[in-house]
Amino acid sequence: MSMVIEIENLTRKYGKGIGEVVAINEISLNIEYGEFTAIIGPSGSGKSTLLNLIGGLDKSDSGSVLLAGRDIAKMSGSQMSDFRRDRIGFIFQAYNLIPVLSAEENIEYIMLLQGIPSVKRKERVQEMLFLVGLEGLGHRRPSELSGGQQQRVAVARAMASKPEIILADEPTANLDSKTGMALLDMMRQLNEDQGVTFVFSTHDEMIMKRARRLIHLRDGLVALDERNSNATP
Amino acid sequence: MLMIRQAWRNIFRNIRRTVLTCTLIASSLIVIILVDTLINSMTGLMVKGITETIEGEAQIYHSGFRDQYDPELYISDPKSIISKLDSDDEIKTYASRVIVPSMIGSSYNSDGVVLYGVDAEKESNTSRLQSAIIEGDYLSGSDRELLLGRLIAEKLEVGIGDRIVITSSEINTNQMIQELFRVSGIVQFGPKELDEGFAFINLSTAQRIFNIGEGVHQIAIRFNNPELANSPDLDIYKTLPSDTLEVKGWLALQPGLGAMLEMTGLSTLIMGTILFILASLGVVNSIFMSIYERTYELAVSKAIGTRPSGIASLVLLEGLFLALISCFFGIIITFILGIFLQESGLSLGVMEFSGVAFPDNIPVKLTLDQYVNFPFYVVLLTLVAAIYPAIFAARIVPAQAVQKAL
Ligand SMILES: Nc1ncnc2c1ncn2[C@@H]1O[C@H](COP(=O)(O)OP(=O)(O)O)[C@@H](O)[C@H]1O
Numbered sequence: 098m099s100m101v102i103e104i105e106n107l108t109r110k111y112g113k114g115i116g117e118v119v120a121i122n123e124i125s126l127n128i129e130y131g132e133f134t135a136i137i138g139p140s141g142s143g144k145s146t147l148l149n150l151i152g153g154l155d156k157s158d159s160g161s162v163l164l165a166g167r168d169i170a171k172m173s174g175s176q177m178s179d180f181r182r183d184r185i186g187f188i189f190q191a192y193n194l195i196p197v198l199s200a201e202e203n204i205e206y207i208m209l210l211q212g213i214p215s216v217k218r219k220e221r222v223q224e225m226l227f228l229v230g231l232e233g234l235g236h237r238r239p240s241e242l243s244g245g246q247q248q249r250v251a252v253a254r255a256m257a258s259k260p261e262i263i264l265a266d267e268p269t270a271n272l273d274s275k276t277g278m279a280l281l282d283m284m285r286q287l288n289e290d291q292g293v294t295f296v297f298s299t300h301d302e303m304i305m306k307r308a309r310r311l312i313h314l315r316d317g318l319v320a321l322d323e324r325n326s327n328a329t330p
Numbered sequence: 331m332l333m334i335r336q337a338w339r340n341i342f343r344n345i346r347r348t349v350l351t352c353t354l355i356a357s358s359l360i361v362i363i364l365v366d367t368l369i370n371s372m373t374g375l376m377v378k379g380i381t382e383t384i385e386g387e388a389q390i391y392h393s394g395f396r397d398q399y400d401p402e403l404y405i406s407d408p409k410s411i412i413s414k415l416d417s418d419d420e421i422k423t424y425a426s427r428v429i430v431p432s433m434i435g436s437s438y439n440s441d442g443v444v445l446y447g448v449d450a451e452k453e454s455n456t457s458r459l460q461s462a463i464i465e466g467d468y469l470s471g472s473d474r475e476l477l478l479g480r481l482i483a484e485k486l487e488v489g490i491g492d493r494i495v496i497t498s499s500e501i502n503t504n505q506m507i508q509e510l511f512r513v514s515g516i517v518q519f520g521p522k523e524l525d526e527g528f529a530f531i532n533l534s535t536a537q538r539i540f541n542i543g544e545g546v547h548q549i550a551i552r553f554n555n556p557e558l559a560n561s562p563d564l565d566i567y568k569t570l571p572s573d574t575l576e577v578k579g580w581l582a583l584q585p586g587l588g589a590m591l592e593m594t595g596l597s598t599l600i601m602g603t604i605l606f607i608l609a610s611l612g613v614v615n616s617i618f619m620s621i622y623e624r625t626y627e628l629a630v631s632k633a634i635g636t637r638p639s640g641i642a643s644l645v646l647l648e649g650l651f652l653a654l655i656s657c658f659f660g661i662i663i664t665f666i667l668g669i670f671l672q673e674s675g676l677s678l679g680v681m682e683f684s685g686v687a688f689p690d691n692i693p694v695k696l697t698l699d700q701y702v703n704f705p706f707y708v709v710l711l712t713l714v715a716a717i718y719p720a721i722f723a724a725r726i727v728p729a730q731a732v733q734k735a736l
């Protein structure tokens with residue numbers, strides 16, 4: 098199996114001297130194409146820091162992250178922008194969408210950055226809306242959508258650019274558990290049907306049961322890396 | 331297109347702030363256009379006051395005459411010049427004059443004046459002399475007529491029909507001459523120096539009593555297009571001047587006026603600059619506020635792959651829209667004010683400045699280039715003001731911004 102992410106001896110520290118916090122402590126791990134992986138751990142364990150490092154939003158102090166075989170530390174600012182645009186999908190905890198743009202425009206936005214022609218963009222927008230179950234709601238502004246619907250649009254946007262991997266930092270944290278569960282089920286459906294690789298973080302027990310691989314973080318270290326063979330469907 | 335839509339919608343997210351910012355920019359635009367217009371009108375009046383009252387838009391005279399007004403420096407044979415002026419298309423009118431400082435006396439008093447010998451008909455087209463008559467009649471051409479400034483008439487305690495004695499000396503021989511005149515009209519130009527220091531007789535009379543034949547001291551000229559008065563390309567400036575003849579436009583004749591015009595131009599520039607800097611600070615502030623409010627949103631945009639330059643462009647575009655909206659309303663309001671002012675004029679009360687009396691209603695006229703140039707500068711300066719916030723926004727670090735906000 099080929100690796101979408103190869104992490105080696107990755108370390109990220111905040112602060113200096115007595116106040117120094119080692120958020121990620123010499124972590125090494127790989128993620129394969131097509132995985133549906135959860136990074137779990139209590140608040141402050143380093144989940145966001147790890148996802149930011151993988152996505153090239155943050156720079157490590159030592160160690161390396163290879164994304165689709167390329168070392169992200171060696172890229173310039175705008176190279177990194179383009180890399181993120183084409184290879185990585187991001188979903189944050191909340192407020193993922195540009196408020197002045199409609200759901201459709203938000204999805205279109207990233208394809209516009211990619212320079213995809215208009216007709217193709219519009220087609221794909223509708224396709225994405227259908228996949229996340231929001232057909233017919235594309236013209237709505239984010240403020241006219243529920244929290245769960247907003248996160249679905251964020252998923253649609255993340256997928257629209259056909260990235261190698263989608264990184265989701267606690268995507269369900271701002272949703273009630275039923276909505277969160279539905280979002281996760283949808284993500285897993287996309288993973289199974291479309292082959293989209295997901296890595297998401299959570300500290301919710303119910304949510305983590307949906308994952309097929311669980312990476313337990315504790316104080317910046319991988320405490321446990323397990324296959325969840327009885328992942329709930 | 332999406333970015334344009336995004337920028338446009340962004341500036342209406344906080345309508346109150348946008349209204350305030352646009353009001354600030356638009357008011358600066360309106361103020362600077364009106365001030366510029368007012369200053370243009372005033373300087374225009376000032377120039378006209380000088381060129382149309384007596385001086386003309388250009389003058390021809392014997393070299394050196396204007397330095398001391400030495401009567402000996404006269405053009406002894408103006409015929410060839412006159413025929414050139416007659417055939418020049420650019421020239422609307424001209425008036426030949428004999429100018430001699432003289433003593434003027436009545437039975438009660440006496441004083442020094444500058445005595446002008448003028449061609450009654452030509453003078454009435456060239457200067458304001460005829461329209462300045464407030465009592466009595468204009469020159470008809472007969473020998474003993476004399477027009478007197480109102481203030482000197484008061485000083486001499488004379489009225490229409492009273493006798494006046496001019497004492498001077500013949501120009502070539504320096505022989506003393508004395509001539510008797512009767513006041514036929516009283517003139518009032520406005521400026522004190524003119525009304526207390528000038529007297530006018532017929533040109534032929536002056537040429538006879540000073541014994542200079544056809545000679546004249548000065549030919550004052552008005553052009554068909556006064557704007558061109560100082561253009562060195564004019565025929566008269568190129569062909570007429572010689573060792574003994576000087577031909578000059580009003581700007582060269584009145585260096586003080588030129589300096590003053592430059593000063594007013596400079597002061598408009600300074601005022602405009604200060605105004606626009608203040609407005610720009612307002613713009614910078616308002617754009618910064620809008621960036622701070624959506625740091626998270628901009629960070630997400632960057633995280634998903636918008637380049638720093640894309641973020642900067644968005645902010646600049648928003649600045650551009652602010653400027654365009656401001657100019658749109660600024661121009662409309664200025665236009666309405668302009669129509670109003672054009673009809674009513676601007677009343678600043680009666681004023682006299684640099685020897686020119688302003689009418690108490692200054693006519694105000696807005697020109698097309700004001701509607702084009704100033705808004706252009708406003709747009710340009712607003713964009714310049716937006717550069718700093720744009721760079722700031724482009725440098726937002728996604729990871730930090732996202733973490734801070736949650
Ligand atoms: N910008 C920062 N400055 C200083 N410390 C930070 C910063 N970001 C995260 N940390 C610290 O790093 C550790 C890991 O944080 P984080 O990755 O946000 O954890 P999680 O997402 O699992 O809650 C925590 O101890 C946190 O306090």
Ligand SMILES: [Mg+2]
Nearest residue numbers: 144145146266
């Ligand atoms: Mg976190």
